[in-house]
Amino acid sequence: MFTENKYTAEPFRDIYPSRDGSPARLLERIDPVLYAGDDETAPIAATLVKQYREQGFVILENIFSDREIALFSAELERLRRTEATDTTDEIIREPGHGDIRSIFKVHESNLLFNKLASDNRLAGLAQYLLADEIYVHQSRVNYKPGFRGKEFYWHSDFETWHIEDGMPRMRALSVSITLTENHPYNGPLLLIPGSHQYYAVCEGETPKDHYRSSLKQQQYGVPSDALLQQMAQRGGIVSATGKAGSVIVFDCNTMHGSGSNITPFPRSNVFMVYNALSNRVVEPCHGLTPRPEYLCSRQQIKAITPQTVDYGNS
């Protein structure tokens, strides 16, 4: 099931350096965005594939039915209720008031979301775009509460996964299945089109166990004002708005973040990160201790076989 990681021996840290004392700057991406060669096998329209390649993300509407979304939402609510007082590391709370913000590793711990991880509409698409066998690098359900939902500052996931997890190259992507309507005003995902073509070298170093605080508030691996300005002036900013049941697919290096949510309307989603099996993580950079398994599949990597899932039996 496991394939050889062909990048392990390469000096990938010289290709995408960060937090190593060198100044903030943009490096050009050297990896492909679209690994697939043959568009005839694409599971989505060619124009959508093109959008993904050029912008670094694509929003697919009406992928999941109302019934499926209701099922996922009910499961998320059930998890929030039953784990409300749970203190395991997989559960991340809002700073200040302690409401649950995210629950990680749901593709392993939860039967429904385990099924979802192999759902052809997600896993099949990821396998196509990455043109490799795939596995789940990370999964989570996110709940951005109304009234006091905090912002999440700009970041490239890849920068973190590369430095803190040792993900060699840009051959991973995230899918976010929206369980609530994303309005422009309730803190939707913001993305910078075209930012995936540049690697933003971040200043500063990484403190030990950074992940404990970074999941609540990012302090390291933060792109500089000047780099963000450069990228946003070139590509603009897009708010990923849309009805529940949409899927936002974005490249691992697309710069994204979200503002606060003061509205009464919460925002929730299920998140799956697919990585190419050939791109599985090696040692973290700078001698950092590997982050826990719930943030980064390292020991428990299982290749996924995309399939048609019937949630009727859940």
Added chain:
Amino acid sequence: MFTENKYTAEPFRDIYPSRDGSPARLLERIDPVLYAGDDETAPIAATLVKQYREQGFVILENIFSDREIALFSAELERLRRTEATDTTDEIIREPGHGDIRSIFKVHESNLLFNKLASDNRLAGLAQYLLADEIYVHQSRVNYKPGFRGKEFYWHSDFETWHIEDGMPRMRALSVSITLTENHPYNGPLLLIPGSHQYYAVCEGETPKDHYRSSLKQQQYGVPSDALLQQMAQRGGIVSATGKAGSVIVFDCNTMHGSGSNITPFPRSNVFMVYNALSNRVVEPCHGLTPRPEYLCSRQQIKAITPQTVDYGNS
């Protein structure tokens, strides 16, 4: 120039109580929204007047020319630069990093904004809607920086002005002249249509010198989650987006706030609050010490004569 305040003797505190230990609830507004009786003299289209009356706000586009906006913006920038190290109370800074967020009382301290306060497009409209002589209750320039612009939580201005300043009744309005483009994603003003018809009684009491912290982060005079939910589900939420040069006119009791701004695009505006001269402030509620003059004109009330202003001579 000064008229008698006909409300002084009335028990207005029983009409719009708040922060008095009683539970959070919505009271129906008993004051008119539109004091003007004769629509034929309206300085804006009747449909816009209707919007203002029904929603509690109206967005007027292209009110100021690019040249005027450039002039106001340059003045705001000049003020930010020259007052960057100033520590007078009129200057409010962002929590944490100290960037200037607002400068108050610019209608008194600054020649250009003094002219603007009497500009017919603002003052004439305010005089029409309030159907009285008017004065500036408060003025400020706001600068919501990019990257780290903080949110401002939901509030009705009237609740604060009533409790902390002793403004008797709902016969005041704000105008916000936008100096930058308001995108959906850079923390635009959010308003709840129809919320102006209800007075949200807030829980808690008011600590001494509350204004010092409330201008940075609201903690008292905050409507409850349940009341906000009720209002937002009834009226929805509108993001006041639009190009520089627009004017957002909103009733003193319209529930509003804004999310954070993580984008590189700052958001700035000039704010004028016009109050009816007959509605000038009396004693604050609950024996509170009056807030400073820069937040609430009390001693230095000057009726305004709306006029056509030529900024060419500035």
